[in-house]
Amino acid sequence: MSRLRTRVARLPLRVRLVAGFSAATLVVLIAAAGFVYWRVEYALDRGLDGELEQAGGTIAPLVRASGIVGDRDAADATGVDWQVIGEGGVLLDHSGPTDTDPMLGQHQLAQIGATPRTLNIGDFLPGGRAPYRVRAIETGNDQYLVVGVRRDHRDEALRELVLQLLVAGIGSLIITAFVGDRLARAALRPVERYRQQAAAIAAGAAELRLDVPDLRDDEVTRLGHTFNDMLAELERALDRERQFVSEASHELRTPITLLAGRIQLARRRRRTAEEHERILSELEIDVDRLARLADGLLALGTASPVGAAGTVATAHVEHADLAVVAARIVNQRRLVDPGHAGDVTLELLTPHASVALADLALERILTNLLDNAVRHGAAPVRVVVDRPAPGWARLLVADAGPGMPPDLLRTATQRFARATEARTRPGAGLGLSLASALVGQGGGQLRLCHGGEHVSFPSASPEGAVAIACEHGPEMTATVLLPTYSGF
Template sequence: MRTLRSLRWRRLPLRVRLIAGFAAAMLVVLTGAGAFVYLRVQYALDRRLDADLTAQSTAVTTALHDGTLGPRNPAVVSGGLYQILDPTGAVLNASPGLTARPLLTPTEVAAARRGPVRTDRGTLLPISVEPLRVLATPLDPNEPGAVGRPAIVVVAVRRDQRDEALRELVAQLALANLAALAVASLVGYRLARAALDPVERYRGQAARIAAGANGVRLDVPTGDDELTRLGRTLNDMLAALDTSLERERRFVSDASHELRTPLTLLAAELELALRRPRPAAELEEALRAAATDTARLIALADTLLAVGVQAAPGPATPAVDLAVALPPIVQRYRNAADLTDTALRTDLEPAPPVRIDPARLERIVTNLLDNAVRHGAAPITVATGTTGGYARLTVHDAGPGMPAQFLPHAAERFARADTARTTPGTGLGLSLVDAIVAAHDGHLWWCSGAAHHHPQPAPLPCTHPGTGTTVTVLLPAAPESTSSAAIGG
């Protein structure tokens, strides 16, 4: 049952729930304030009645001791009500109108024998015929008293005016609280509506975006409140999503374009081989060509996947010392490319360890060396060093370099300079390096001759020969080595 009520409550609009909660809170506050005012007024009125009762009890007790108690006594003439009770509660003497029965119950009589007792007769609501405020005091608490002898003086005053004042106060408080609750609820509704209108506007515009509208942004008003900041953040998120979506669309378009040509050539080669019977040698040659094209397609697909997915290093990623890890990588590449120590050389200075998967480090070095071999010229130099809290890796070749106008586009996917169109490659090498370095919070920039391109602010000036092409990679030092790296830099 409770779960069902909770579900029904959650299904209500947020505006209704806000108003209901606000109204409930205001009702509690107003009720508490009204109760406080009522109790204070009641206390003041009762205190006034108690003062009158005390004076009247003193007058009646004095008259009883003096033997002057009677209808002509001023306490009676002034309208005071009294009864004189014996220890059993029997009425021995009373003012006119109070001779029928005692004003005290047996329990109250027993309490009044020991000390003063205050009590009320009649209720505030419903209205009583004879509402009284009663005070009973013992004549002598230390005497046991005898039956038929005065022992308790009971005085009373009517509460008609006091009860009428309290009933009027209750009515006025109820009306005032209802009016205040209505006004507060209306104001709360207006405020809730004004606060939630931007949210509803955001929702409507988000629905348009979800339906396929392009370039739509949330209509964020001026200001700096929470909803305004939320709107700006959502707009920034939408801009980032649009940029990412556009980049992925361009990537898919470029990938399909790059894959279409080798797939078409492969299909044409196979179709030509099957068009008529051929000798075994020709079939073998056609299969070898198809196998070569297939291997290129596989390499291209692997590179595309590597560009698309590059995870940041986790806490369990080992710390790699570049001066130790690079020589085997460079040597393997030297052997595979059939290069001499003079054509591919190293200049490894101490560098702080970095957190990177060795396989990704090898991919960075291999791709940079591939670009240097294909588009540059020997000698090619792989160097390491320290820059502040970064480990520095540079690959420099002595080739003609890249055109200055191509530098800003060098890391774009499938981007190739006009002078490199005739050389093998897919235009993904530097893009893959950029993705890996970005995933590791590093920096990547490249320079060719006197032209430099720094996609991010460079934490150090370029220090390399003015000819050829130099690609610089900065990877953050592992946390435990940051201090020493900074000192060494």
């Protein structure tokens, strides 16, 4: 059985479809032919049975105790052949054509009870024993009256019916197989065309798309549209990866070039220990910048992908309290830099706000937003945690700095996006990009606002997210909206 399944599975799909369709048609034809044959046979036998029943009712009273029919003329007038068979299968009396051979054997007579029994004897196919439809009636004294009629016309009609059904069935099967093959070819023709185009795409034709008819909407065309969408998304992903590699190599080139230049400069002449210490301090700055850049790239690369808006694309959902994390991060910054402890203020307008993000992810989001506000903005920096609407938690980080120009505001979450004047400051332009990726992982949204300009990342708002208008004040604000966690 397993070998048969393997061989069938290796057949072309078109062949399997036609074979399955033909097999189903064959079963239906056999069932229909069997039903028609049974109904015709029943109708023909019913006519013969009525004749036999009438003849048996006429002849049975004429059979004497000796087994001889008293009025042979009346018995022969029924128009059927008859026999009277006694004990041991001895033929006691009969009509002319039946000759001296009993129509029923002893074992058949033994199965007849008080109720008359009707059965067929002889061969259905021509050339054999004469076919009869007989009715056996027990007359008493171990004697049986057997009346019978020839089935020649009945069998001839059934043989003709079988032949017609066979011819019609074979013809129908051939036609349905041909039509099924044409339909299968027509249905699979677009699939084969898609395969050829996909092979061309795999061979390097990246700009090629599947040729999907615009006026059709079936399973094959929907498959083509889905495949085209997948190709477009893969192309966008490749473009993003190429851009990332290009930008990363550009950003890494600067600290690496500085390191190589300083090392070459240090080797040009002998230096004192103090000079080497100073050179090592300068190299440490460049190495630290390179390490921070590498850490940012690794963190951004390990951020989980996001599905549809508001959907977390991870198999296991972790959760943490946004208010608790915000309080801990702000207090840690105050302890590390007590001289500027008053530069950051915290407003917890809700004591608890559980969201579908891990504690470490929330720390990275808030830390990156605070670092961005401190490096590129100005004190005071406000951190606010509240619940602007049922089912949603908000984290707002606002600073009194110069903010961002509108062009940069719209691209602020792109990797290595930095203002011209910010390139001399610490950082690699990955903080907002990482924050946006982590917020999307939690099914939320990052909104940047300054000077009346409002930009949301991603561009489509999550389903059910509260609308927050951008204030026209001087502050630069970064707002994180996250759906609250309810144990889903």
